[in-house]
Amino acid sequence: MDKFTTHTGVGVPLRRSNVDTDQIIPAVYLKRVTRTGFEDGLFAAWRNDPSFVLNKPEYAAGSVLVAGPDFGTGSSREHAVWALQNYGFRVVISSRFADIFRGNSGKAGLLAAQVDEKVVQRIWDYLEDRPGATITVDLESRTVRAGEGPDAIEDSFDIDDYTRWRLLEGLDDIGITLGHDADIAAYEATRPSWKPATL
Amino acid sequence: MGKTLAEKVWDEHVVRAVAGEPHLLYIDLHLIHEVTSPQAFDGLRLAGRAVRRPDLTLATEDHNVPTLDWDKPIADPISKTQVDTLRKNAADFGVRLHSLGDVEQGIVHVVGPQLGLTQPGMTIVCGDSHTSTHGAFGAIAFGIGTSEVEHVLATQTLPQAKPKTMAVTVNGSLAAGVTAKDLVLTLIAHTGTGGGQGYIVEYRGQAIEELSMEGRMTVCNMSIEWGAKAGLVAPDQTTFDYIEGKPEAPKGADWDAALAHWKTLVSDADAEFDKEIVLDAATMTPFVTWGTNPGQGVPLGGNVPSPDDFDEPNDKIATEKALQYMGLEAGTPMREIAVDTVFVGSCTNGRIEDLRLAAEIIKGHKVAENTRLLVVPGSVRVRNQAIEEGLDKIFIEAGAEWRGAGCSMCLGMNPDQLAPQERSASTSNRNFEGRQGKGGRTHLVSVPVAAATAVRGTLSSPADLSSVEV
Ligand code: SF4
Numbered sequence: 299m300d301k302f303t304t305h306t307g308v309g310v311p312l313r314r315s316n317v318d319t320d321q322i323i324p325a326v327y328l329k330r331v332t333r334t335g336f337e338d339g340l341f342a343a344w345r346n347d348p349s350f351v352l353n354k355p356e357y358a359a360g361s362v363l364v365a366g367p368d369f370g371t372g373s374s375r376e377h378a379v380w381a382l383q384n385y386g387f388r389v390v391i392s393s394r395f396a397d398i399f400r401g402n403s404g405k406a407g408l409l410a411a412q413v414d415e416k417v418v419q420r421i422w423d424y425l426e427d428r429p430g431a432t433i434t435v436d437l438e439s440r441t442v443r444a445g446e447g448p449d450a451i452e453d454s455f456d457i458d459d460y461t462r463w464r465l466l467e468g469l470d471d472i473g474i475t476l477g478h479d480a481d482i483a484a485y486e487a488t489r490p491s492w493k494p495a496t497l
Numbered sequence: 498m499g500k501t502l503a504e505k506v507w508d509e510h511v512v513r514a515v516a517g518e519p520h521l522l523y524i525d526l527h528l529i530h531e532v533t534s535p536q537a538f539d540g541l542r543l544a545g546r547a548v549r550r551p552d553l554t555l556a557t558e559d560h561n562v563p564t565l566d567w568d569k570p571i572a573d574p575i576s577k578t579q580v581d582t583l584r585k586n587a588a589d590f591g592v593r594l595h596s597l598g599d600v601e602q603g604i605v606h607v608v609g610p611q612l613g614l615t616q617p618g619m620t621i622v623c624g625d626s627h628t629s630t631h632g633a634f635g636a637i638a639f640g641i642g643t644s645e646v647e648h649v650l651a652t653q654t655l656p657q658a659k660p661k662t663m664a665v666t667v668n669g670s671l672a673a674g675v676t677a678k679d680l681v682l683t684l685i686a687h688t689g690t691g692g693g694q695g696y697i698v699e700y701r702g703q704a705i706e707e708l709s710m711e712g713r714m715t716v717c718n719m720s721i722e723w724g725a726k727a728g729l730v731a732p733d734q735t736t737f738d739y740i741e742g743k744p745e746a747p748k749g750a751d752w753d754a755a756l757a758h759w760k761t762l763v764s765d766a767d768a769e770f771d772k773e774i775v776l777d778a779a780t781m782t783p784f785v786t787w788g789t790n791p792g793q794g795v796p797l798g799g800n801v802p803s804p805d806d807f808d809e810p811n812d813k814i815a816t817e818k819a820l821q822y823m824g825l826e827a828g829t830p831m832r833e834i835a836v837d838t839v840f841v842g843s844c845t846n847g848r849i850e851d852l853r854l855a856a857e858i859i860k861g862h863k864v865a866e867n868t869r870l871l872v873v874p875g876s877v878r879v880r881n882q883a884i885e886e887g888l889d890k891i892f893i894e895a896g897a898e899w900r901g902a903g904c905s906m907c908l909g910m911n912p913d914q915l916a917p918q919e920r921s922a923s924t925s926n927r928n929f930e931g932r933q934g935k936g937g938r939t940h941l942v943s944v945p946v947a948a949a950t951a952v953r954g955t956l957s958s959p960a961d962l963s964s965v966e967v
Pocket residue numbers: 559560604605606625627843844845903904907908925926
């Protein structure tokens with residue numbers, strides 16, 4: 299998993315609340331046997347609409363999704379996080395995330411940054427006035443920034459300390475466990491020899 | 498204070514314990530199949546990781562393999578991709594795989610025990626919720642998700658919060674014709690589908706001790722259906738006799754060492770469980786489900802319930818919805834329900850004893866005119882054993898379909914599915930809406946009830962067969 303310290307990228311305003319995992323990636327896209335390639339299923343139903351934000355060329359390089367409250371509700375499919383990452387998103391900003399989605403994001407290395415609802419509104423307005431504008435998300439200082447001068451937006455976001463630490467260090471669950479390799483090896487050294495083996 | 502069996506096994510596998518964090522638990526055996534493993538292997542590839550202990554890992558093809566023409570290429574493209582991917586992954590990562598055509602191929606929870614790989618005191622995981630089956634040997638065995646499969650592949654460990662323990666004591670003896678399946682269906686109707694949530698359950702008492710290993714597996718298999726994390730039974734002479742001589746069982750001095758350890762694997766007399774349930778086996782009768790979860794069951798001699806029979810508003814609504822889905826009228830005697838398809842198989846009831854029992858009841862009878870009987874052995878080894886004993890002929894002569902090994906109609910991922918509104922009596926473990934095929938209606942039953950139902954065409958027990966012309 300790549301370390302996440304700070305990211306600056308094109309912001310995509312998704313003016314919708316209650317974006318559930320079925321909308322993020324419909325079930326028909328789940329048949330793949332890989333962890334990559336889910337970008338074609340991302341928001342598949344909405345992308346049929348030419349006016350959908352991701353269909354506009356200004357947002358083609360989007361990497362920071364800015365969504366309404368209750369993002370990632372519904373079934374716990376990890377594919378929702380993979381689809382966002384496969385498409386190129388590094389960050390989702392919302393005023394409220396579903397717990398399971400937030401958990402899955404942290405594990406996979408997608409930053410779920412929770413901000414005040416008013417901040418989401420301001421960022422939406424800012425991005426819609428300037429399609430293709432970038433947002434900076436700084437995990438060290440837990441801040442989101444957009445623009446300069448009097449219009450500039452700068453505010454803090456919430457993320458729990460543990461997830462922040464994992465993202466900063468680039469540690470997935472397996473990476474953390476492998477950090478205890480000496481403990482595992484010591485345990486293995488004491489396993490009785492009569493325990494069964496498959497090879 | 499003493500320890501429960503589950504605590505003993507758990508504590509023996511803790512690699513790392515830090516206050517405020519889940520335990521890091523060592524896994525003795527990791528079972529793998531084609532449906533929940535592809536992305537786990539892909540994750541390893543993306544991160545450049547290896548399988549830490551291929552020698553503690555075993556893969557089989559079971560969930561979506563065909564039970565007819567299994568020597569031909571798999572017709573369904575998604576099933577074929579999943580099976581091909583498993584074959585490639587097993588080859589790339591050095592994992593032992595039992596493929597279609599191999600004598601050890603079959604349902605992952607049938608294969609582990611028959612190889613002797615499932616032993617007392619182990620920790621066993623698999624990306625499948627019915628991994629609890631292996632608890633019958635006094636192992637802690639539970640299902641995991643795909644990202645956990647990847648974790649175990651890479652580290653042979655799993656971070657786990659220690660569950661609470663529960664004792665389910667079943668006193669007395671089961672009457673003749675009443676099976677482990679009836680016992681566990683009765684238990685689930687008693688507790689509801691969430692009653693075991695957060696617990697490792699130890700099944701104990703005279704009725705459990707009197708069960709064969711296969712019966713104990715049937716009970717442990719359905720632990721997940723009442724929400725338990727895992728279910729187990731203390732190993733005893735029945736367990737040791739079953740394991741001895743199996744291909745991967747310890748031999749010679751290893752056997753003696755293993756046996757000495759296994760004999761310590763009982764709950765201490767002064768151990769305390771967080772919860773206890775006591776049931777009386779003598780009151781149990783053949784038990785069948787009428788609804789769309791395994792807790793919605795009644796004795797075979799009972800009637801389809803009415804929403805009015807329940808006090809809780811939620812239960813009323815659930816009953817109404819279930820009756821509608823199942824196409825049943827409240828008050829109908831269960832015995833009058835006509836069944837289109839009888840399925841004998843699955844990791845709950847697809848072992849050799851199950852097939853013997855079914856054959857014994859069916860022998861000399863014919864499958865009813867408007868009913869089909871599908872007999873699907875849990876593994877190729879079970880299938881071969883049945884053929885050796887001539888059971889296949891009994892089934893075929895009765896008009897049953899005698900199939901190859903796999904999960905088959907338990908979950909209908911292969912072509913063995915119910916048509917919409919088709920009704921089944923199934924020896925499997927889940928009667929959820931659409932489980933056996935879109936719109937299919939499932940009644941969970943024991944093997945004797947399945948066999949008798951196939952002959953009479955309505956839900957029946959062997960006792961009802963005396964009135965049928967032989
Ligand atoms: S037989 Fe059914 S319950 Fe058992 S492993 Fe297969 S699909 Fe799962």
